[in-house]
Amino acid sequence: MIRINENFTKLKASYLFADIAKRVNAYVAAHPDQPVIRLGIGDVTEPLPPVCIAALHAATEEMANRATFKGYGPEQGYAFLREAVAQHDFKAHGAHVEPDEVFISDGSKCDVANIQEIFAADTQLAIPDPVYPVYVDTNVMAGRTGANNDGRYEGITYLDSTAANGYVPAPPAVATDLIYLCFPNNPTGAVATRAQLTAWVAYAKLHKAVILFDAAYESYIRTPGIPRSIYEIEGARDVAIEFRSFSKLAGFTGLRCAYTVVPKTLKARDAAGHEHAIHALWNRRHTTKFNGVSYPVQKAAAAVYTAEGQAQTRALTDFYLGNAKLIRAAVHQLGLSCIGGDDAPYIWVNTGRDSWEFFDLLLNKAQVVCTPGAGFGKCGEGHVRISAFNSRENVITALARIAAALK
Numbered sequence: 001m002i003r004i005n006e007n008f009t010k011l012k013a014s015y016l017f018a019d020i021a022k023r024v025n026a027y028v029a030a031h032p033d034q035p036v037i038r039l040g041i042g043d044v045t046e047p048l049p050p051v052c053i054a055a056l057h058a059a060t061e062e063m064a065n066r067a068t069f070k071g072y073g074p075e076q077g078y079a080f081l082r083e084a085v086a087q088h089d090f091k092a093h094g095a096h097v098e099p100d101e102v103f104i105s106d107g108s109k110c111d112v113a114n115i116q117e118i119f120a121a122d123t124q125l126a127i128p129d130p131v132y133p134v135y136v137d138t139n140v141m142a143g144r145t146g147a148n149n150d151g152r153y154e155g156i157t158y159l160d161s162t163a164a165n166g167y168v169p170a171p172p173a174v175a176t177d178l179i180y181l182c183f184p185n186n187p188t189g190a191v192a193t194r195a196q197l198t199a200w201v202a203y204a205k206l207h208k209a210v211i212l213f214d215a216a217y218e219s220y221i222r223t224p225g226i227p228r229s230i231y232e233i234e235g236a237r238d239v240a241i242e243f244r245s246f247s248k249l250a251g252f253t254g255l256r257c258a259y260t261v262v263p264k265t266l267k268a269r270d271a272a273g274h275e276h277a278i279h280a281l282w283n284r285r286h287t288t289k290f291n292g293v294s295y296p297v298q299k300a301a302a303a304v305y306t307a308e309g310q311a312q313t314r315a316l317t318d319f320y321l322g323n324a325k326l327i328r329a330a331v332h333q334l335g336l337s338c339i340g341g342d343d344a345p346y347i348w349v350n351t352g353r354d355s356w357e358f359f360d361l362l363l364n365k366a367q368v369v370c371t372p373g374a375g376f377g378k379c380g381e382g383h384v385r386i387s388a389f390n391s392r393e394n395v396i397t398a399l400a401r402i403a404a405a406l407k
């Protein structure tokens with residue numbers, strides 16, 4: 001008789017954002033005359049930059065023509081995009097990344113979910129709390145944790161991110177092998193300084209650990225001096241993998257394009273102590289399980305690196321940061337404290353009450369969707385995340401409704 005992977009039974013019944021969507025859909029079905037404004041899941045609302053649209057059209061024309069038609073591309077991505085990434089996202093910022101260390105993919109969610117496959121089953125995990133749930137859930141599926149007791153899985157070293165540490169956890173006192181970091185942070189919007197990242201790189205070196213650095217929100221950094229990449233930190237090439245995405249940078253959530261950087265100098269050991277290049281393992285995995293991102297989408301992504309593309313994506317992220325500023329001001333006016341929103345599209349609000357209760361209150365009284373902090377982990381209790389991804393008009397309306405609901 002076929003049996004299931006019982007690790008799946010340790011998971012919460014549904015994925016956080018699926019759970020929220022179910023509640024919101026039920027509300028909408030019961031109140032069709034009350035339009036809901038979604039500031040929950042971080043999904044972009046503004047159209048693609050014109051330079052990306054032009055590249056998509058041009059590439060589609062190439063696909064329509066026998067002489068320029070393309071079938072399968074390289075699984076790792078076309079050289080034109082890998083080279084542009086290495087040059088503009090790293091070399092231009094003083095970080096060393098080679099084009100063949102860049103693996104183009106269809107999303108950072110899949111990449112951060114899949115990467116754990118190449119590490120041993122008994123890998124010791126260090127995962128922040130609150131956290132993007134994908135990091136935890138994929139390790140639960142892989143059997144690296146025990147049961148969930150009181151909101152936490154056995155076998156994970158949780159890195160509490162709270163007001164006490166400015167929402168940036170320091171390395172733990174115990175040794176771990178695989179560390180998940182995300183800056184600018186989802187869900188808190190906090191950013192890590194050079195000194196804080198330097199401490200993490202030193203910790204990883206000491207314990208021969210690997211840092212998985214999720215930089216999906218890098219394009220929102222505005223504070224001078226905040227590192228945009230872990231590779232700006234000396235020695236990081238020997239201990240870190242970085243994930244980046246075109247989703248929040250250029251509105252690609254529906255188009256799908258991202259990349260993962262695996263430096264060739266990054267090594268890990270087998271049980272006998274022999275070193276292996278992670279790059280070779282990831283390349284093996286990627287070429288076996290993935291057939292590349294479509295050519296038109298990679299052309300659209302490459303257009304981001306033109307002068308026009310840089311100006312247009314900057315305008316897009318500036319626009320969402322403008323929403324974030326309005327949200328922060330409105331939250332303060334309500335007498336609540338919050339962080340985030342300066343270098344990230346998320347505002348982390350300390351509601352002082354049960355986070356699902358606050359979610360329900362905003363949905364029922366203001367018809368506004370936020371994300372309950374408890375969905376991101378135990379330390380998220382008492383908080384909600386408000387996303388800045390929406391039109392200006394909707395953000396202004398949502399804030400007015402929230403103010404009226406909480407009066």
Ligand code: MLT
Nearest residue numbers: 040041042043109132186
């Ligand atoms: C979020 O809301 O946390 C994001 O949409 C997650 C993601 O990009 O998958």
